[in-house]
Amino acid sequence: xxxxFTLSPVSSRRRRTDRxxxxxxxxxxxxxxxxxxxxxxxxxxxxxxxWSPSFFxxxxxxxxxxxxxxxxxxxxxxxxIVALASIIAVPIxxxxxxxxxxxxxxxxxxxxxxYFVDVMTGVPSIVFGLFVYIVLVTSHIGGNFAxxxxxxxxxxxxxxxVARSAExxxxxxxxxxxxxxxxxxxxxxRMLLRVVLPTAAPGxxxxxxxxxxxxxxxxxPLLFTVTFALGxxxxxxxxxxxxxxxxxxxxxxxxxxxxQIAWGAGLTLVxxxxxxxxxxxxxxxxxxxx
Numbered sequence: 001x002x003x004x005f006t007l008s009p010v011s012s013r014r015r016r017t018d019r020x021x022x023x024x025x026x027x028x029x030x031x032x033x034x035x036x037x038x039x040x041x042x043x044x045x046x047x048x049x050x051w052s053p054s055f056f057x058x059x060x061x062x063x064x065x066x067x068x069x070x071x072x073x074x075x076x077x078x079x080x081i082v083a084l085a086s087i088i089a090v091p092i093x094x095x096x097x098x099x100x101x102x103x104x105x106x107x108x109x110x111x112x113x114x115y116f117v118d119v120m121t122g123v124p125s126i127v128f129g130l131f132v133y134i135v136l137v138t139s140h141i142g143g144n145f146a147x148x149x150x151x152x153x154x155x156x157x158x159x160x161x162v163a164r165s166a167e168x169x170x171x172x173x174x175x176x177x178x179x180x181x182x183x184x185x186x187x188x189x190r191m192l193l194r195v196v197l198p199t200a201a202p203g204x205x206x207x208x209x210x211x212x213x214x215x216x217x218x219x220x221p222l223l224f225t226v227t228f229a230l231g232x233x234x235x236x237x238x239x240x241x242x243x244x245x246x247x248x249x250x251x252x253x254x255x256x257x258x259x260q261i262a263w264g265a266g267l268t269l270v271x272x273x274x275x276x277x278x279x280x281x282x283x284x285x286x287x288x289x290x
Contacts, residue, residue, distance in 0.1 A: 043267045050264025060241070060261070062230050068258050071265050073232035077240040078272075081147050081226070082215050084236060085154035090208050092155075093162025094197075100163075101170040102192060114167075120160040128156045129221035137225060145227045147240040153221035158211035165207025169200040209280040213273045219244035243269045 058070035096113065104110025132153040137145060173196050181191040197204070222245050229239040243265050250262035 040270070043263070043270060046260075046263035047267030048264075050260045051267070055261075055264060056268075059231050060246070064255060064258075068255075068261050069230075071243065071246060071261065071268060073230065073241040074243045074246040074265060075268065075272075076232045077147065077226075077229075078216060078243045078269075080234065080236065081151045081222075081240065081242060082154065082212055084148060084151035085158055085215055086208065086212055088151065088155035089158035089162055089211065093159050093208075093211075094166045094204060096159075096163040097166035097170055098192060098196075100167050102188075102196070117160045117163050120156075121164065124220075125157055125218045126220035126224075128153045129224040131156070132221065133224035143237055145225060145239045147226055147236040147238065150222045150226035150240070150242075151236070153225050154215040154218060157218060157221065158215050161211040161214060162208055165210060166200075166204050169203025169207060170196060172203065173199045206280050209276050213276055216273055216276075217244055217269060219248045223248075243272075 055070040056075070057072055059073040060071065061067055061069040063069075096117070100110050100114060104113070132149055136142070136149045136152065142148070177195050177199060178191060181195045182188070186194070222242055226242060226245070227239045228245055228249065229241050231241075233240060247262050247266045247269065250258045250265070253259055253262070
């Protein structure tokens with residue numbers, strides 16, 4: 001005996017409700033995009049006038065009456081400090097996530113680690129700067145103010161973001177893949193290295209770049225750890241110029257030309273963060289295609 005099921009047609013009331021909800025969703029999306037569009041427009045309006053070849057290829061001069069120079073040292077300094085912070089935070093954050101998902105799971109210690117990671121996520125960035133200032137700067141460990149100390153402060157800021165996003169990405173890996181690798185005789189470390197991490201790589205990369213984007217624009221930790229230097233340098237044991245610090249100081253200048261430099265530096269910072277996000281999307285898309 002066969003049973004035939006028929007779907008009743010969608011009522012006009014449900015169609016009207018669906019259209020109304022789509023309209024509400026579209027309106028809220030546009031409302032959320034308005035501040036973003038206005039900020040980008042204002043940055044373009046204020047900052048594009050400062051962009052020129054010399055703006056990106058010269059260092060700031062520190063001169064109040066003469067040529068204020070460009071932002072080359074600030075760009076290089078930001079990239080160097082954030083790169084070192086990423087080298088510190090990303091492996092540790094992914095390692096913490098691996099422990100929470102693969103080894104700790106429901107243990108009380110894993111729960112405690114997860115709790116403290118969540119607490120660190122809500123800590124203001126200035127607290128990390130003050131912590132590094134007290135521990136490393138006032139104690140004169142490795143000198144006075146230095147770029148590597150700023151990288152440590154940014155790494156502390158990035159660590160909880162990387163750990164939590166990596167944990168989510170690792171939890172999305174199907175358990176069947178783990179069980180299949182273990183059933184074939186692979187040791188646990190090889191299973192993690194060859195199966196789990198490559199499968200979760202797009203999510204790990206996205207979370208890491210979100211942390212990098214957050215650290216790229218932070219000023220408070222750098223105020224207490226790096227301070228300022230005019231020229232470009234690769235010496236991480238010395239003070240170094242950065243884009244957030246330059247924007248913070250130059251925007252307060254009474255001279256219009258220096259304020260213009262600050263707007264141009266702010267626009268450059270937003271462009272760098274946008275490039276990082278687009279790069280992450282491109283890598284994620286290629287990994288899915290592969």
